[in-house]
Amino acid sequence: MTLKHIEEYRDAELAQQLAEKIKRISHRSIRLMEVCGTHTVSIFRSGIRSVLPATVSLLSGPGCPVCVTDQAEIDAFIELAKQPGVIVTTFGDLMRVPGSTSSLQRERADGGDIRIVYSTLDALSVAQKNPGRQVVFLGVGFETTAPTIAAAILSAAGMKLENFSVICAHKTVPQALEALMTIDDVRIDGFILPGHVSVIIGLNAYRPFFERHRIPCVVAGFEPADILNAVASMVEQIESGKPRLENGYPRAVSEPGNVKAQRMMAEVFEPVDACWRGIGLIPGSGLRIREAYAAYDAGRRFALRLPETKPPKGCACGEILTGKKTPPECALYKKVCTPMDPVGPCMVSSEGTCAAYYRYHYEA
Amino acid sequence: MRHDKILLDHGSGGKISHRMTRDLMLPAFNNPILSELNDGAIFELQGLRLGFSTDSYTVDPIFFPGGNIGELAIYGTVNDIAMCGATPAYLSAALIIEEGFPVEQLETIVAAMGRAAEHAGVTVVTGDTKVVPKGMVDKIFINTSGIGVIPAGVQIASHRARPGDRILLSGTIADHGVSVLASREGLAFKTSVQSDTAPLNHMVRGMLAAVRGVHALRDPTRGGLGTALNEIAEKSAVGIRIHEGRIPIKPEVAGLCELLGFDPLYLANEGKLIAFVAPEDTDAVLQAMRQDRYGREAVLIGEATAEHPGKVFMSTRIGGTRIVDMLAGEQLPRIC
Numbered sequence: 001m002t003l004k005h006i007e008e009y010r011d012a013e014l015a016q017q018l019a020e021k022i023k024r025i026s027h028r029s030i031r032l033m034e035v036c037g038t039h040t041v042s043i044f045r046s047g048i049r050s051v052l053p054a055t056v057s058l059l060s061g062p063g064c065p066v067c068v069t070d071q072a073e074i075d076a077f078i079e080l081a082k083q084p085g086v087i088v089t090t091f092g093d094l095m096r097v098p099g100s101t102s103s104l105q106r107e108r109a110d111g112g113d114i115r116i117v118y119s120t121l122d123a124l125s126v127a128q129k130n131p132g133r134q135v136v137f138l139g140v141g142f143e144t145t146a147p148t149i150a151a152a153i154l155s156a157a158g159m160k161l162e163n164f165s166v167i168c169a170h171k172t173v174p175q176a177l178e179a180l181m182t183i184d185d186v187r188i189d190g191f192i193l194p195g196h197v198s199v200i201i202g203l204n205a206y207r208p209f210f211e212r213h214r215i216p217c218v219v220a221g222f223e224p225a226d227i228l229n230a231v232a233s234m235v236e237q238i239e240s241g242k243p244r245l246e247n248g249y250p251r252a253v254s255e256p257g258n259v260k261a262q263r264m265m266a267e268v269f270e271p272v273d274a275c276w277r278g279i280g281l282i283p284g285s286g287l288r289i290r291e292a293y294a295a296y297d298a299g300r301r302f303a304l305r306l307p308e309t310k311p312p313k314g315c316a317c318g319e320i321l322t323g324k325k326t327p328p329e330c331a332l333y334k335k336v337c338t339p340m341d342p343v344g345p346c347m348v349s350s351e352g353t354c355a356a357y358y359r360y361h362y363e364a
Numbered sequence: 365m366r367h368d369k370i371l372l373d374h375g376s377g378g379k380i381s382h383r384m385t386r387d388l389m390l391p392a393f394n395n396p397i398l399s400e401l402n403d404g405a406i407f408e409l410q411g412l413r414l415g416f417s418t419d420s421y422t423v424d425p426i427f428f429p430g431g432n433i434g435e436l437a438i439y440g441t442v443n444d445i446a447m448c449g450a451t452p453a454y455l456s457a458a459l460i461i462e463e464g465f466p467v468e469q470l471e472t473i474v475a476a477m478g479r480a481a482e483h484a485g486v487t488v489v490t491g492d493t494k495v496v497p498k499g500m501v502d503k504i505f506i507n508t509s510g511i512g513v514i515p516a517g518v519q520i521a522s523h524r525a526r527p528g529d530r531i532l533l534s535g536t537i538a539d540h541g542v543s544v545l546a547s548r549e550g551l552a553f554k555t556s557v558q559s560d561t562a563p564l565n566h567m568v569r570g571m572l573a574a575v576r577g578v579h580a581l582r583d584p585t586r587g588g589l590g591t592a593l594n595e596i597a598e599k600s601a602v603g604i605r606i607h608e609g610r611i612p613i614k615p616e617v618a619g620l621c622e623l624l625g626f627d628p629l630y631l632a633n634e635g636k637l638i639a640f641v642a643p644e645d646t647d648a649v650l651q652a653m654r655q656d657r658y659g660r661e662a663v664l665i666g667e668a669t670a671e672h673p674g675k676v677f678m679s680t681r682i683g684g685t686r687i688v689d690m691l692a693g694e695q696l697p698r699i700c
Contacts, residue, residue, distance in 0.1 A: 012609065015682035038625070045627070047684020093625075096373075109369040118624070222622075224682045339692035340373070340380045350625050350695065362675070362687040 011225050018228035019051040026055045026235045031187055033180070033323050035173065036194030037064030037351025038222055044360035046224035048231075056231060059323035060356070062176055062276060063194055065141045066093050066349035067321060070275040072306040073169045074099040074345075077138050080167065080302060081112040087130060089123035090138040091145075092116045093349040098342055100309050120145070120152035120166075127156070127164035136298045139168045144196040146170045146287055147261035150268035153289070153296045165298035168289050171274055173197050175285035177209050183279070186322050190216035190234040192227065195249050202257020203247045210245040221249040268293055277345060278311070278318025317344035320353050327357040334358065377586030378630075378691030401599070402522050403447040403582065406514065413516075415450025417441055418509035426473070426503055428547045430539075430558030434476035436634060437506040439563045440585065442484045446565040447581045447637065449520035449572065450512035455481065458492040458507040465503055473504065484563035486510065512565075518572055524579040525600035525640035527670035532639045532646070534567065534653055535560070535661040536612040537589050541631025542620050557616055560658075562635030567656035574652040577642030584638060587691050590629035592638060593676045594690040597668075600640075604676040606666030606688070630691040640668060 034040055040060045043049065049058060062068045078099045081088045088104070095105045095116065108114045117123050120137055127135035139149045149166055156164045173194060180186055193206060198219045210217055216237040220230035230248045237243050247253055265287070274286025289297040298304065311318070315337070316330035327333045327346070337343035339355055346354040373380045390399055397407045404417025419440050426433040438455065445452040457477065461470065481488050488508075514520075539560040546555040564583060571578055580600065584592035589611070597604045613628055621628045635658055641649045646664065653659035676688040 012681040012683070019682065041625070044686060045680070046682050047678075047680040047686040048682070050684040050686070051682060105371055105373075106369065109371055224680070228682070340383070350627075359689045359692075360686050362677075 011223055015046075015225040015228050016051075018225060018232050022056065022228065022232050022235055023053045025232075025239055026053050028238060029055050029057070030189040030235065030238055031057045031059055031323070032190045032192060032231060032234055033059040033061045033188045034192040034227075035061040035063040035177065036192075036197065037067070037349065038196065039063070039192055039194065039220065039227060040353055040356050041351050042222050042224065043227060044356050048224060048227060052231070056235065058231075059188065060320070060353040061180065061323060062279060062321040063142075063173070064346070064349050064351040064353070065145075065171070066097055067317065067345045067352045068171060068276045068278070069094075069097070069140050069169055069345065070277050070306075071100065071309040071311060072275070075307050075309060076304050077167065078102050078104060078107055080136055080298065080304065081107040081114055083302065085133050086113070087126060087133055087135045088112065088114045088138065089117045089126055089135060090114065091118075091140065093351070094138055094140060096342060096348045097345050098312075098348075100307070120148045121155075124152050124156060124161070124164060127161055131163060134163050134165070134301075136302075137164075137166045139166045139170055141170055142173055142194070142197050143200045143265070146269065147200060147258070147264050150264040153268050153293055154264065156296055157293060162295075165296050165301050166289065167298040167304070168269070168287060170269070170287040171276065172271070172285055172287065173201070174205055174209055175282050176276065176279075177206075179276075179279060179282040179285070180322060181213055181215075183322055185324060188215070188323060189238055190218070190243075192230045192234075193217055193219040195219065195221050195226075195252065198249065198253045198257070200258050200261050203245065203253060203255045205257065206245055214243050216243040218246045218248045219253050221252065276321075278321040312343045315344040317346045317354070320346055327354040328361070330354070376691065378591060380692065382690070400521065400523070403444040404450070406448050406450075406521060413514040414511055415445045415448030415452075415514055416509070416511045417444035417448070418507065419444060420505060420507040422502070422505050423544060424502065425544070425547055426469075428559055429543045429555075431561040432473055432476055433504065433506055434473035435480040435561050436559075437508045438477050438480035438484060438486070438488075439561050439634060441508040441510040442486055443564045443583045443637070445510050445512045446568040447520075447583055448512075448514065449518040449568070449578075449581065450514045451569065452484065452486045452510050452512040452565050455486050455488045455508050455510040456490045457488050458494075460494045460496060460501050460505040462501050462503050463495055463498045470504070480563070484565055515572065517576065520578060520581055522580050522582060522596050523599040525596050525602050525668050526579060526642075527602050527668050528643055529579055529602070529640040529668040530643055530646040530664055531593075531604065531606065531666045531668065532641060532650055532653060533589070533611065533663055533665045534564070534637050534659040535635075536614050536617070537584070537633055537636065538613060538617050538621065538628035538631035540634040541588065541628075542617045544632075545624070546620060555616055555620060557614065557620070560633055560635035562658045564635065564637050564658060567637070567653055567659045570652040570656055571639065571649050574648045575641070575645035577645035578639055578649060579642065580640040582638050584633050584636060586632050588628070588630040588632060589638065590627070590676070590688045591691050593688065596640065597676050598674045600668070601673040603669040603672035603674070604666060605669055606676070606678050608678050608680045610663055610665045612661050612663060626695050629688060630695055
């Protein structure tokens, strides 16, 4: 047995003990939301729901960046891809997202120069290698990717790179939590807070939210035992009536977070009201490129206007993102809307709630 | 939305590819041999039972850690024939080359094909070379076809798995997929993972010599282990249960998959096979697999069941259960 196997074995053993503990101490019916898409996938892949008692429901929140990107923004991305001479660089999971009439994948099949990159810095090097063409990076994501995009803009500014710009559709997590608490008919008894985002923003970023609402909040890592540990803690907090803001991922997350990354973000971006697909306008929940770096703002460079859009008919992405419905309760799920022919964005990204249900959920 | 253009998803080996095969190809060529949709065709010709297969190789990049497109083109077809239970004998090779392609690289690729054929014990007996104007193909595409005889008494096909069969896997998964991904331009990761490209015909010969109870074989290439298991579950109308903790995966492969949000169950292998074997023959087949240099890490990963025909379930490490569906389209790296 190698060391790695021993670790996995211990992890499995620990997870089973935690599952037993949850069964033992859970009496009240509770609804916990995991805000992060990576948690959603980990929960499905490890079969966590199948080891939890019926009293504990896990809801998937608005934590998949692709899923919450507004339809108008998607349409703007596609418009950009149609412009002659423009190279669009993007993370892979935006490719299939359906806009009002097309998708980036279709535009690529039609001859659009759309390139999948794995980091913003790769996009920067595409710009360096193609000095005669405009290279735009589609900036979608949360606080996890925002610092890398800030770094790319700072580096482009340092190099005086004139053919690189970013269309910034970034969103921030604490403001979304706040919004979830104010939406009618959303009942959430506790939040599993995202791991990667918290590495950047730190536990302290959630304090104002926690103080206002006194609801159990646990930052969790991505191993099955991490998630079960967060669930066990919240069950215990709820049963005892003593909510806490807890760092369940201390091996990666600190109280202040990554201060250097936060500074870089603050240098390049400022908060702005942002539209979340399915939820609507959330005050201060987006990031806009500051005036000082306006030259790198693709929105300004290409004078992009966000078109008026309507969500696809019958699509329940909004209710799913807020935990009001589960994917099987959507009339389109699996019938019209599949990963091959997605209607809403939640069916597209590998971390989208509907795609995760489609791939991993089985109704006996 | 009906697709009016071919997308990369149509070539992913997952559900979209299957739908195209079913709706477009099968009706056009309408015959019972093709509709079996094995890795290769299995048919009888003048008293001989044959396995016959073809495949085109368009890998990007053409050179990757552990091999190049040349070896891949030989081993890929050799393996598809071996998965029919046949002994691969003769291959054809057709090259489509882009104008301006460096001769030195072509020499390296062709030499690799020669060595691979020798290593697999097959002979390339016919071929074709085309050169097309720059930009009409990406560097070089290779097609190989091959044929082999199925020994008397061997009955292997993807519809022959039975409830109770044990499922054996010849080694670690997703090595090829990860090695190719990691060596693609634009990916800043450095990894030591090598492609597992290898011939499996010698291993298969050993397995078939050991016992009679090998019912189905598959090399989980494009679409990965998850897709291959689903295909057999569907064609054999059996349920499948596999055990997460038993599936071998290199730590660096698992790590890179986690980073990119890929499920290793759906990444390609080019030198691995899965076998559905009668329970009483399990040990003998495992031993035969482990005696081959490409099967030393062979393990039992699960079993076929009478319940849930067509579905694949996985018992997870933490004691839970989840379904393993067929891959829908090409996996795309996620944003985090």
